[in-house]
Amino acid sequence: MTDPKELRAQGATPLVEMEDISISFGGIKAVDGVSVDLHPGEVVGLLGHNGAGKSTLIKVLSGAYQMDAGEIRINGNKVEITNPRDARSHNIETIYQTLALADNLDAASNLFLGRELVTPMGLVNDAAMEAECRKIMGRLNPNFRKFNVPVSALSGGQRQSVAIARAVYFNAKILIMDEPTAALGPHETQMVAELIQQLKAAGIGIFLIDHDVHAVMELCDRASVMKNGQLVGTVDIDDVTDDDLLSMIILGKKPEKAAA
Amino acid sequence: MTATTHQPIDSQNKRGLFQQLELDMRLLGMIGAFIILCIGFNILTDGRFLTPRNIFNLTIQTVSVAIMASGMVFVIVTRHIDLSVGALLATCSAVMAMLQTEILPDMLGMGLNHPLTWIITVAVGLGVGTLIGAFHGWMIGYLTIPAFIVTLGGFLVWRNVAWYLTSGQTKGPLDSTFMMFGGTNGTLGTTFSWVLGLLAAGAALFALYNSRRSKLAHDFPVKPLWAEAVMGAVISGSILGFVWILNSYTIPTRRLQRMFEAKGEVMPEGLVVGYGLPISVLILIAVAVVMTLVARRTRLGRYIFATGGNPDAAELSGINTRKLTVKIFALMGFLCALSAVVASARLANHSNDIGTLDELRVIAAAVIGGTALSGGFGTIYGAILGALIMQSLQSGMAMVGVDAPFQNIVVGSVLVAAVFIDIVYRKRLGAK
Numbered sequence: 268m269t270d271p272k273e274l275r276a277q278g279a280t281p282l283v284e285m286e287d288i289s290i291s292f293g294g295i296k297a298v299d300g301v302s303v304d305l306h307p308g309e310v311v312g313l314l315g316h317n318g319a320g321k322s323t324l325i326k327v328l329s330g331a332y333q334m335d336a337g338e339i340r341i342n343g344n345k346v347e348i349t350n351p352r353d354a355r356s357h358n359i360e361t362i363y364q365t366l367a368l369a370d371n372l373d374a375a376s377n378l379f380l381g382r383e384l385v386t387p388m389g390l391v392n393d394a395a396m397e398a399e400c401r402k403i404m405g406r407l408n409p410n411f412r413k414f415n416v417p418v419s420a421l422s423g424g425q426r427q428s429v430a431i432a433r434a435v436y437f438n439a440k441i442l443i444m445d446e447p448t449a450a451l452g453p454h455e456t457q458m459v460a461e462l463i464q465q466l467k468a469a470g471i472g473i474f475l476i477d478h479d480v481h482a483v484m485e486l487c488d489r490a491s492v493m494k495n496g497q498l499v500g501t502v503d504i505d506d507v508t509d510d511d512l513l514s515m516i517i518l519g520k521k522p523e524k525a526a527a
Numbered sequence: 528m529t530a531t532t533h534q535p536i537d538s539q540n541k542r543g544l545f546q547q548l549e550l551d552m553r554l555l556g557m558i559g560a561f562i563i564l565c566i567g568f569n570i571l572t573d574g575r576f577l578t579p580r581n582i583f584n585l586t587i588q589t590v591s592v593a594i595m596a597s598g599m600v601f602v603i604v605t606r607h608i609d610l611s612v613g614a615l616l617a618t619c620s621a622v623m624a625m626l627q628t629e630i631l632p633d634m635l636g637m638g639l640n641h642p643l644t645w646i647i648t649v650a651v652g653l654g655v656g657t658l659i660g661a662f663h664g665w666m667i668g669y670l671t672i673p674a675f676i677v678t679l680g681g682f683l684v685w686r687n688v689a690w691y692l693t694s695g696q697t698k699g700p701l702d703s704t705f706m707m708f709g710g711t712n713g714t715l716g717t718t719f720s721w722v723l724g725l726l727a728a729g730a731a732l733f734a735l736y737n738s739r740r741s742k743l744a745h746d747f748p749v750k751p752l753w754a755e756a757v758m759g760a761v762i763s764g765s766i767l768g769f770v771w772i773l774n775s776y777t778i779p780t781r782r783l784q785r786m787f788e789a790k791g792e793v794m795p796e797g798l799v800v801g802y803g804l805p806i807s808v809l810i811l812i813a814v815a816v817v818m819t820l821v822a823r824r825t826r827l828g829r830y831i832f833a834t835g836g837n838p839d840a841a842e843l844s845g846i847n848t849r850k851l852t853v854k855i856f857a858l859m860g861f862l863c864a865l866s867a868v869v870a871s872a873r874l875a876n877h878s879n880d881i882g883t884l885d886e887l888r889v890i891a892a893a894v895i896g897g898t899a900l901s902g903g904f905g906t907i908y909g910a911i912l913g914a915l916i917m918q919s920l921q922s923g924m925a926m927v928g929v930d931a932p933f934q935n936i937v938v939g940s941v942l943v944a945a946v947f948i949d950i951v952y953r954k955r956l957g958a959k
């Protein structure tokens with residue numbers, strides 16, 4: 268896989284381009300003319316204070332919200348994403364900040380929700396789904412044991428593991444992770460970091476929303492910072508320090524030297 | 528991270544008797560309450576409650592509400608409600624009554640008791656019910672009008688559409704074939720009932736065996752063999768016992784004589800013929816099996832429960848929750864129409880007040896059967912058992928001679944108490 272940095276330098280067509288995206292809720296502009304892009308094998312961090320509009324922006328890409336204005340291109344082609352099914356058909360998978368799990372169902376049912384494995388007769392194949400679920404959880408969170416209880420009986424971190432499993436199981440090309448490690452312990456967080464490296468190496472493009480600047484510095488190739496619904500700027504991680512990013516988040520100004 | 532080992536599976540030790548049987552404690556509680564109720568009434572009525580005759584009657588009286596209750600489970604599981612089922616039943620019944628007593632015989636000149644009458648009638652009735660239900664679902668799903676309002680409106684509309692269609696008159700007698708769906712007029716006879724009972728018991732055992740085999744194939748824990756055997760024995764025993772009881776209810780001699788006279792034959796002396804399984808009960812069993820299959824083993828069912836558990840998550844998982852709402856209410860409408868067939872056939876005519884208060888009985892049956900109004904939880908067998916408990920309570924009190932107002936006071940109180948017990952039970956279990 269070619270290095271995403273080289274791809275960008277060559278002017279290759281990005282995997283995802285979100286251009287001039289705007290969306291407002293009852294007069295409040297939650298996202299205001301924001302443009303971001305993503306190349307294969309690249310991790311782009313989205314940073315910003317609470318309520319900056321990060322989740323809203325990526326929900327436009329995942330089909331949860333419909334934008335008021337703007338354009339989304341995938342591999343250079345304009346696409347219409349009007350619901351989550353459209354997003355899935357473009358191989359976009361999302362880990363939502365709220366996790367979006369059906370609390371009354373078990374881990375396997377949540378993992379396959381909307382894409383159940385079925386028997387030749389068209390009936391859902393719970394045994395096969397549970398077996399697959401055990402496999403993927405074995406990779407993501409080897410301590411996970413609670414396969415036969417509703418996910419409401421799981422801890423916050425265990426629930427998060429289920430949400431992560433759901434996003435990575437189905438061969439995503441574009442992965443959106445909205446604070447994927449918010450509820451995880453240090454060991455599990457480290458495993459997610461390794462997972463991101465693996466997915467990146469496999470050529471998957473990842474939007475990563477994270478409040479931890481250190482994690483962003485470590486995992487991302489670029490970072491886009493938002494404030495009050497607007498884009499402050501996008502920087503190359505190699506060109507900035509932790510403090511540069513922090514001041515972008517807090518002051519809402521792009522450092523002079525680091526134009527990406 | 529790179530290891531792809533399977534997750535270890537919990538070992539089976541240190542588990543209690545009930546856990547080993549993997550029985551649903553809630554179901555056991557309901558069955559226990561039902562048995563106590565039956566024995567209590569049996570004592571109070573000097574043994575008249577648990578006679579084959581009364582059990583037969585109780586069963587056919589329960590069918591109509593139980594059929595609708597199974598649909599109400601899906602409605603309530605998805606956090607909706609349907610207040611219009613009784614009225615919808617009345618409209619379907621009115622349409623079918625007009626078809627078979629006036630439109631087909633007179634206007635289309637098919638005459639009375641034409642062999643096609645019942646098929647056309649039932650098909651049109653089921654179609655009307657499904658369409659009205661789908662229309663409700665469309666208003667709820669796509670126009671986002673709350674189900675409570677749509678079906679409250681529907682309650683007034685359909686009750687009075689039924690009235691308008693029949694000018695408020697009782698329509699009957701219904702088509703003779705159609706009436707076979709009602710109960711006493713349509714039973715399988717003892718031999719067929721035994722055959723069916725044996726087949727059902729065999730199917731149940733096969734299903735148990737299959738589920739065990741599929742678990743073993745995936746290395747999942749299974750119950751000990753003795754527990755499996757006990758389950759199999761209890762299930763097949765109950766099925767055959769039920770058939771045996773219904774078969775022991777014999778057709779009264781007078782009636783049998785008349786049946787022979789109608790055929791121009793003479794009844795042999797001392798002939799005893801059992802009714803066997805009523806067709807309406809077979810319909811209920813079929814509905815229960817299909818609805819349970821839908822709930823547990825189809826995508827539709829999975830989506831219904833997921834939507835009930837977290838509507839946003841369902842939507843974000845790519846489930847079209849609006850279309851799902853249309854399907855659920857269309858199914859409810861279909862089941863109302865099916866209940867209309869059974870209910871009007873049992874009464875042998877369509878009366879203007881058919882299905883009155885059924886919406887409350889149906890909701891109560893589903894709720895007593897463990898369907899949570901907060902959504903996401905409910906079982907078909909629970910709702911049907913709930914309907915049976917309600918009906919037993921009502922008939923039992925009537926047999927004991929409890930005054931009518933007190934009957935309803937007791938039924939209402941039992942509903943509230945049952946839900947309270949359920950809340951306490953769920954809390955202690957730590958479930959929501």
Ligand SMILES: Nc1ncnc2c1ncn2[C@@H]1O[C@H](COP(=O)(O)OP(=O)(O)OP(=O)(O)O)[C@@H](O)[C@H]1O
Nearest residue numbers: 292296297315316317318319320321322323324364
């Ligand atoms: N469904 C909604 N209806 C109304 N307002 C909304 C909705 N979703 C988000 N908003 C508003 O849009 C703005 C951006 O919210 P968003 O969730 O995108 O923030 P965020 O950057 O993800 O914040 P956080 O770091 O806290 O997750 C906020 O002011 C929020 O109140």
Ligand SMILES: [Mg+2]
Nearest residue numbers: 321322323364
């Ligand atoms: Mg957010």
